Every structure is written in structure tokens, then in C-alpha cells.
Amino acid sequence: MEQRPTLSAIAEKLARGLAVALALFVALAPFVILFLNSLRPSDEFLSDSAGLVPSHLTFEHYAEIFDPSGDTLRYVINSLIITSASTVLAVVFGALAAYALARLKLPFKLSMIIGVLFLVIRFYPKITVALPYFLLMRQFHLLDTHLAVIIAHVSLTVPFVVWLLLAFFEDFPRELEQSAMLDGCGPLRRFVLIVLPLTTPALAAAAVLTAFLSWNEFLMASSVAPNVATTLPVRISGFITDKGIEWGSMSAMSSVVVVPVALFALFTQRYLARGLTVGAVKG
Numbered sequence: 001m002e003q004r005p006t007l008s009a010i011a012e013k014l015a016r017g018l019a020v021a022l023a024l025f026v027a028l029a030p031f032v033i034l035f036l037n038s039l040r041p042s043d044e045f046l047s048d049s050a051g052l053v054p055s056h057l058t059f060e061h062y063a064e065i066f067d068p069s070g071d072t073l074r075y076v077i078n079s080l081i082i083t084s085a086s087t088v089l090a091v092v093f094g095a096l097a098a099y100a101l102a103r104l105k106l107p108f109k110l111s112m113i114i115g116v117l118f119l120v121i122r123f124y125p126k127i128t129v130a131l132p133y134f135l136l137m138r139q140f141h142l143l144d145t146h147l148a149v150i151i152a153h154v155s156l157t158v159p160f161v162v163w164l165l166l167a168f169f170e171d172f173p174r175e176l177e178q179s180a181m182l183d184g185c186g187p188l189r190r191f192v193l194i195v196l197p198l199t200t201p202a203l204a205a206a207a208v209l210t211a212f213l214s215w216n217e218f219l220m221a222s223s224v225a226p227n228v229a230t231t232l233p234v235r236i237s238g239f240i241t242d243k244g245i246e247w248g249s250m251s252a253m254s255s256v257v258v259v260p261v262a263l264f265a266l267f268t269q270r271y272l273a274r275g276l277t278v279g280a281v282k283g
Contacts, residue, residue, distance in 0.1 A: 033052060034251055034254055034255060034258070035251075035255050036053060036054060037054075037247060037248070037251035038061055038248065038252040038254070038255045039054055039057040039058060039059065040054035040058070040247075040248060040251075041055070041056065041058050041060070042060070042061075060248070061249050061251065062252050064248075064249055064252070065249055065252050065253050065256070071235075072235075072253075072256075074230075075230055075231060075235045076232065078146065078229050078230060078231050078232075079231045079232045082146055082149045082150055082153065082221075082229070083211055083214040084211075085146070086149075086150050086154050086157060087207050087211045089150070089154045090154050090157040090210045090214075091161055091203060091206050091207050091210060093154065093158050093161075094158045094159075094160075094162045094164075094165060094206065095161065095165055095196070095203060095206075096191075097118075097158065097162045098161070098162045098163075098164075098165035098166045098168075098169050099169050099191055101115055101162070101166055101169075102166060102169035102170045103187075115162075115163075118158075118159040118163060119159070119163060121159045122159035122160055122163065126156065126219050126220065127219060130219055130223040131223075133220060133223060133224055134223050134224055142224075144224070144225045144226065144227050144228045145225065146225075146229050148224040148225055148229065149224060149229055149231065152220035152221070153213075153214045153220065156213070156217070156220065157214060160206075160209070160210065161210060164202070164205070164206050164209070165202055165203070165206055168199050168202040169195070169199070172195060172198070172199065177194060177195070180193070180194050204268070208268045212261060212264075212265075215232075215233075215257075215260070216233060216257075217231075217233065218233040218237070221233065221234050222234045222237065232256070232257045236253050236257065
């Protein structure tokens with residue numbers, strides 16, 4: 001005989017459903033309002049009687065930012081180039097550094113000290129290094145170039161990648177590497193042929209999260225590349241002018257910035273979830 005669900009089980013399911021619905025509402029409400037504002041007529045932004053939902057929808061703001069005579073395409077290309085290059089370099093350098101920290105036995109606990117330094121670099125306020133980066137890029141004549149922003153983003157994301165991958169490399173079975181050592185594999189060859197293929201989920205998760213950080217980064221990009229190599233987040237701030245804030249165009253451009261991130265997250269969520277949970281359960 002089939003057992004009926006108890007009242008407590010039903011109440012638990014309802015509570016979980018309400019919790020999920022509340023979390024979705026809190027997370028998605030700002031984006032819904034943002035999208036509605038991108039479709040709101042310009043004159044309604046100055047009206048005191050305007051509600052959350054526009055009186056009628058218009059695509060004038062999207063037509064404005066995608067005007068062929070504008071530079072939106074250049075901003076999109078800049079963001080794609082900088083995000084792609086920063087992600088690849090950060091994952092490569094971060095993986096090498098994390099593997100070295102996990103395997104090297106340095107004296108005086110230097111491995112732990114270096115790891116703590118990476119952690120400090122990851123969490124200190126980025127505004128403290130904005131001016132030094134600007135001066136360095138000016139000294140090397142790299143201001144307002146893709147390379148300047150890429151260097152800045154890599155310096156900010158490598159510590160994150162190191163700390164994300166360090167635990168995976170520390171838990172990696174050393175017996176596999178010892179077997180390769182008997183066959184004459186050196187450290188770099190072991191890393192490339194044995195360790196990397198078996199830690200692909202962790203590398204994928206690091207790449208996805210690094211891409212998010214680089215795509216959304218504003219401070220360093222605005223400091224070293226305010227004109228030619230401008231990224232999309234920096235362009236959004238350009239709608240704040242001395243004549244006022246262009247709310248419609250700003251909302252439309254913000255929606256354009258969110259869409260690629262949302263699609264990327266949708267298609268990579270399984271790699272992200274798998275990479276962040278690999279090694280979480282042992283035994």
C-alpha cells in the first residue's frame with residue numbers, strides 16, 4: 001500500500017518552495033527592473049508618477065546604443081579580447097603556481113607564507129593599487145591598450161585561481177605521479193600529461209569564475225584604459241554626464257552586459273558545479 005505524505009513532509013516541501021521562490025525574487029527582481037527601464041520612454045524617467053512598469057515599451061535606447069555610428073561594437077570586442085586573454089593567462093599561471101605550492105617543500109614554511117601572501121593580494125582593496133598600476137602603465141607606454149587591462153586583470157585573478165586550485169592539487173593522488181617518475185617523467189611533463197587531464201573540472205571552474213571576474217571588472221579597466229581599450233562596464237559609467245544621467249541608455253547597455261554573462265553561466269553551470277564539488281566527498 002502506497003504511503004501518503006505526512007503533513008510535516010508537505011509543510012517541509014512548501015517551506016522549501018517558498019524559500020526558493022523568495023531567493024529567486026530577491027536575485028532576479030533588480031534585473032527585471034533593469035530590463036523594464038531599458039524599455040521605458042525617456043520622458044518617464046523624470047516623471048514623479050512613473051511606476052515600476054513603463055506606460056508603454058520602446059526600443060529607442062537599444063537603437064541608440066547600437067547605432068552604426070556608435071562605438072558599442074568596439075566595447076564588446078574589447079571586453080571579449082580582454083576577458084579571453086585574462087582568463088587563459090590567469091588559469092595557466094595560477095595552475096602552475098598552485099601546483100608548485102602543493103608539491104614544493106620549502107624551508108621555514110615558505111610555502112605557507114607564499115600562500116598567505118596570495119590570499120592577502122586577493123582580498124585587499126583594489127583602489128589602493130589603481131594609482132600604482134596607472135603609473136606603471138604610463139611608464140611602459142601601455143596606457144589605454146588591451147595589454148594594460150589584461151595585465152591588471154591577470155594580477156587580480158591569479159591569486160583567486162591559486163587558492164581555488166591549491167586544494168585540488170594537494171588532494172591529487174601522489175602515487176600516480178610517483179609511477180610517472182619511475183618512467184622518467186620530469187615535473188613539467190607530469191603536470192601536463194597526468195595532473196592537468198585529471199583536474200579538468202577544477203580548471204574549468206577556475207576559468208568560468210575568472211571570466212566572470214574579468215568581464216565585470218570596472219576599477220582597473222577605468223584606471224588604465226579610459227578611451228581606446230574601454231570595456232563595457234566602463235562604458236556604462238559614461239552615461240553619467242554633466243547634463244544628467246542617461247537612464248534609458250545606461251539600462252540598455254547594462255542589459256547588454258548582463259546577457260552574455262547569463263548565457264555563459266547557463267551553458268557552463270555543470271562544469272562549474274562539478275569543478276567546485278570534486279574532492280568534496282572522500283572515502
